Amino acid sequence: MHRRSRWRSRNRRRREDGSWAVRARVERFGEPALLRLLSERPTHGYELLERLPELLGEERVDVGNLYRVLRALEEDGLVVSEWQAGLPGPTKRTYTLTDDGREALAAWLEALAALRDGLTTFLDDTEKGGDHVR
Numbered sequence: 001m002h003r004r005s006r007w008r009s010r011n012r013r014r015r016e017d018g019s020w021a022v023r024a025r026v027e028r029f030g031e032p033a034l035l036r037l038l039s040e041r042p043t044h045g046y047e048l049l050e051r052l053p054e055l056l057g058e059e060r061v062d063v064g065n066l067y068r069v070l071r072a073l074e075e076d077g078l079v080v081s082e083w084q085a086g087l088p089g090p091t092k093r094t095y096t097l098t099d100d101g102r103e104a105l106a107a108w109l110e111a112l113a114a115l116r117d118g119l120t121t122f123l124d125d126t127e128k129g130g131d132h133v134r
Contacts, residue, residue, distance in 0.1 A: 011024070026112075030052070030061075030065075030066075031069060031073070032109070032112065033052055034052070034070070034073070035101055035104060035108065036055070036105060037052070037055070038079060038097040038101065039101075039102065042095065042097075044092040044093060044095070045066060045092070045095070048061075048066060048070075049063060052066070073095075073101070074095075077100045078098055078101035080098055081094060081095045082096075
């Protein structure tokens with residue numbers, strides 16, 4: 001007998017009181033968030049770890065994932081890094097956005113604006129909907 005595995009949503013769950021808890025999020029939002037922070041000024045990884053949760057709407061950011069993304073951005077020429085000993089504390093790797101990184105950020109901002117507009121249309125149309133939509 002073939003048993004179907006039950007798919008579970010990572011973004012939706014039933015609360016104890018029977019109501020639904022839904023977590024609306026944009027997958028892969030970490031990259032544009034990182035690019036945005038780096039567009040403000042060169043920054044080291046620890047500071048990015050402190051500032052990213054607020055932008056991402058998360059409690060914390062996985063350290064390993066952050067450095068994997070930073071390495072990938074560097075391999076793609078979107079950021080450059082260098083070790084800096086002049087900062088307080090131990091030597092830190094500081095990341096700086098490149099011109100290609102600024103172009104990528106601009107493309108992200110365009111894509112996110114289009115997504116926002118689509119979501120706004122969806123929400124507006126749903127609010128105008130019928131009795132079947134609360």
